[in-house]
Each structure stands twice: as structure tokens, then as C-alpha cells.
Amino acid sequence: xxxxxxxxxxxxxxxxxxxxxxxxxxxxxGLKRSQQNTPYSSDIxxxxxxxxxxxxxxxxxxxxxxxxxxxxxxxxLEALNSLAQVIGLLELxxxxxxxxxLKSDAIxxxxxxxxxxxxxxxxxxxxxxxxxxxxxxxxxxxxxxVPLSSSQIxxxxxxxxxxxxxxxxxxxxxxxxxxxxxxxGLETDPHxxxxxxxxx
Amino acid sequence: xxYDKTGQIVHRLAEGLTNLEIxxxxxxxxxxxxxxxxxxxxxxxxxxxxxHPESSLESFGKHCDFFYDVLFSELQIRLLARIGFRTxxxxxxxxxxxxxxxxxxxxxxxxxxxDPFRIGSPISECTKRWQSDKxxxxxxxxxxxxxxxxxxxxxxxDDRNKMARVRGVIFDLDYYTVAPVDCGQWRPSEWIxxxxxxxxxxxxxxxxx
Numbered sequence: 001x002x003x004x005x006x007x008x009x010x011x012x013x014x015x016x017x018x019x020x021x022x023x024x025x026x027x028x029x030g031l032k033r034s035q036q037n038t039p040y041s042s043d044i045x046x047x048x049x050x051x052x053x054x055x056x057x058x059x060x061x062x063x064x065x066x067x068x069x070x071x072x073x074x075x076x077l078e079a080l081n082s083l084a085q086v087i088g089l090l091e092l093x094x095x096x097x098x099x100x101x102l103k104s105d106a107i108x109x110x111x112x113x114x115x116x117x118x119x120x121x122x123x124x125x126x127x128x129x130x131x132x133x134x135x136x137x138x139x140x141x142x143x144x145x146v147p148l149s150s151s152q153i154x155x156x157x158x159x160x161x162x163x164x165x166x167x168x169x170x171x172x173x174x175x176x177x178x179x180x181x182x183x184x185g186l187e188t189d190p191h192x193x194x195x196x197x198x199x200x
Numbered sequence: 201x202x203y204d205k206t207g208q209i210v211h212r213l214a215e216g217l218t219n220l221e222i223x224x225x226x227x228x229x230x231x232x233x234x235x236x237x238x239x240x241x242x243x244x245x246x247x248x249x250x251x252h253p254e255s256s257l258e259s260f261g262k263h264c265d266f267f268y269d270v271l272f273s274e275l276q277i278r279l280l281a282r283i284g285f286r287t288x289x290x291x292x293x294x295x296x297x298x299x300x301x302x303x304x305x306x307x308x309x310x311x312x313x314x315d316p317f318r319i320g321s322p323i324s325e326c327t328k329r330w331q332s333d334k335x336x337x338x339x340x341x342x343x344x345x346x347x348x349x350x351x352x353x354x355x356x357x358d359d360r361n362k363m364a365r366v367r368g369v370i371f372d373l374d375y376y377t378v379a380p381v382d383c384g385q386w387r388p389s390e391w392i393x394x395x396x397x398x399x400x401x402x403x404x405x406x407x408x409x
Binding site: 058059060061062064065066067076077124125126128165166167168169170173 | 273279335380381383384386390394395398
């Protein structure tokens with residue numbers, strides 16, 4: 001049996017096909033398009049440019065985009081190394097919270113110290129990044145020594161995972177991440193800010 | 201949205217770039233020329249082009265940051281279907297024969313022993329593409345002797361013909377993403393220098409320099 005090669009043309013994707021591809025997309029926080037509170041979420045059809053099949057897949061990994069890490073070498077974007085370390089701490093804290101609050105809290109204190117180091121990258125990464133790091137630190141300070149619950153640690157972990165995958169996120173998108181953390185009962189505004197604002 | 205926002209985009213670009221001049225202003229294709237480079241905004245794509253980038257890529261990246269920040273915010277773009285970065289690298293040789301000899305001995309192209317379509321020798325140009333579901337690159341080696349022939353877009357205007365006289369081999373690298381890129385992942389001033397270094401290192405290994 002033989003097969004033959006025939007000339008063919010590449011059909012332009014139909015509108016319904018584009019829509020189904022769009023629906024299959026989830027962002028780095030794991031939200032489907034319809035769950036994302038953006039103007040991009042529902043009505044605007046998305047088209048790839050000639051020669052690409054980009055919308056058939058999930059967004060590229062940040063490690064691939066900036067060069068994969070080989071043999072344990074440092075990531076070319078220094079902040080991503082530090083973010084990976086604090087995500088590791090949060091995972092340890094999450095695991096520890098099931099068995100020992102003290103152990104989990106000790107790890108979270110280590111995480112809090114690392115936030116100071118992370119904050120210095122805001123100049124290169126932008127206001128969105130700075131907002132998430134700063135609000136997280138304020139939230140931990142506002143706890144006044146009360147350990148974070150497992151679900152609170154998870155919400156911070158989700159925020160930092162999203163932050164590592166999209167470190168140049170806009171301020172508006174950073175607010176979404178902060179709101180997710182606040183939804184777990186963490187207070188991300190400095191104490192007294194409400195009084196100051198109310199005094200005007 | 202592009203039709204509605206073009207005026208606003210150009211207005212904001214004028215605040216951050218110098219000597220901005222609108223070279224073309226049609227609803228689906230706007231081109232502005234500035235001292236920092238040529239910026240083109242189209243319905244399907246946007247491009248930043250410079251003919252003589254400064255020795256440091258830093259300022260080029262910063263100008264790209266500004267341009268794309270304006271576009272992303274005005275057009276409310278969150279996801280990019282493709283990012284492309286095209287560069288040309290020149291390896292000078294004294295004679296055409298040396299260039300031919302160099303290309304024919306390149307293991308990656310293997311033109312000396314491999315001519316499946318019987319093009320005939322000497323091969324003056326050869327292209328190879330690698331593509332995964334994440335990234336792709338089009339690698340082309342071409343012998344040039346005289347004016348570098350390149351098909352530049354009309355945005356270059358008179359500069360289209362101001363190309364250097366060269367003799368040697370031009371390596372044309374068209375590096376691009378296949379998987380979509382979230383706007384929060386990409387900052388040109390970080391990505392361009394990192395990618396340039398990576399491409400240079402990989403290409404030098406490929407052509408065994």
C-alpha cells in the first residue's frame with residue numbers, strides 16, 4: 001500500500017473552533033477564562049497569528065521562556081530563584097501544618113524573613129510584583145503572632161506560584177491575587193490605615 | 201478596539217519617545233518613527249524595529265518595555281499568541297570560496313554530502329527549522345558578497361536601501377514562541393538580553409566557533 005503526497009491548504013480556524021480553544025484556556029492561577037475578572041474573559045474572540053497554533057496550548061512556562069535551568073544552574077532572572085525558594089518554604093509549611101502548628105509557624109517565620117529579600121526585586125519586576133510581596137508581609141505582621149491556618153498558607157502559596165509564573169503582572173492583576181489572600185481572612189492593609197483615610 | 205484606541209496609543213507614545221512622526225495612519229496599520237526606532241501597530245501584530253541598535257541592548261529593551269506597556273494597557277491585552285525575535289549575525293570571510301567552504305562543512309546543514317532535491321553545488325543558502333510545542337527557531341545560513349539583500353518592511357522608508365556591503369556568511373535567526381505567552385511573563389528589557397546571550401552561545405556551539 002502506498003500513500004501519496006497531495007498539495008493542501010491550511011484552513012483558517014472557524015469561529016467556533018477559536019471559541020472552544022479559548023474556553024479550554026486556564027490562567028496560571030488555574031482559573032478558566034470565564035472565571036477571570038478581565039475584559040478579555042468572555043466576548044472577545046482570540047486569533048492566533050499566521051503560522052502559529054498558540055491557542056491550542058497552555059501558556060508557556062516562565063522557565064522555558066527565559067531559558068531552562070540546566071544542571072541546577074541559576075535562573076537568568078534572579079528573582080525567580082528566590083521565588084522558587086519561598087514557594088518551597090510555603091509547601092513545607094503547608095505539609096507541616098497538618099501535624100504541628102509550631103513547626104509550620106517556624107517555617108512561616110523563615111518565609112517572612114525571605115520576603116524582605118524578595119521585595120528588593122520590585123524595581124525590575126514592577127508595581128504588581130511589589131504589591132503582592134508587600135501585602136503578604138503586612139498580612140503576616142497583622143497576624144500579631146497568630147499562626148496561619150492551613151488554608152491561609154495555601155492561599156499565600158497560590159499567590160506566590162502565580163507570581164513566579166507571571167512576575168511582570170500588572171497592578172490590577174496583582175490586586176486579584178491579593179484579594180484571593182484576603183478571602184482567607186488575612187488582613188493586607190497596614191493597621192491604622194483605615195483611621196488615616198477616615199480622618200480626611 | 202484598535203480602531204478606537206489608536207489615537208490614544210500614539211498620544212501616549214509621544215509622551216515617552218522623542219521626535220515622534222506618524223509615518224502611516226490607517227485604521228488597521230499605524231506606524232510611528234522616532235529617534236528610538238520604528239514602532240508598528242497592526243491588527244494582527246505589532247513590531248519594533250531598529251536599524252542600528254546601540255551596543256548595549258538595554259535601551260532598546262527599555263523602549264520596547266514602554267511601547268508594549270502602552271499597547272497592553274490601552275488594548276487590554278493579557279495573552280500573546282507569539283513573540284518573535286529576529287536577529288542577523290555576520291561571519292566575515294575574505295573570499296566567496298571561503299564562505300562556500302565554511303557552509304559546506306557545517307555539520308548541522310551537511311550541504312556537502314546532502315542534496316536530496318539535487319539543487320546543485322555550491323549551495324549558497326540553507327535553512328533549517330526546529331520547533332516544539334513551546335518554542336521554535338528558524339536558522340538560515342546565507343552566503344553574501346556585496347549588498348546585503350533583505351526584504352525590509354515599508355516602515356523603514358529610505359533606510360530600506362541603506363544596507364552595509366558585506367562578504368561572508370549571514371546567519372539569520374528567527375526565534376519565536378509557539379505556546380502563548382501571558383503578558384505578565386514577558387518584559388522585553390529582561391527577555392531580549394537573556395535571549396540574545398542564549399542564541400549567541402547556542403549558535404557558536406552549533407557552528408563550532
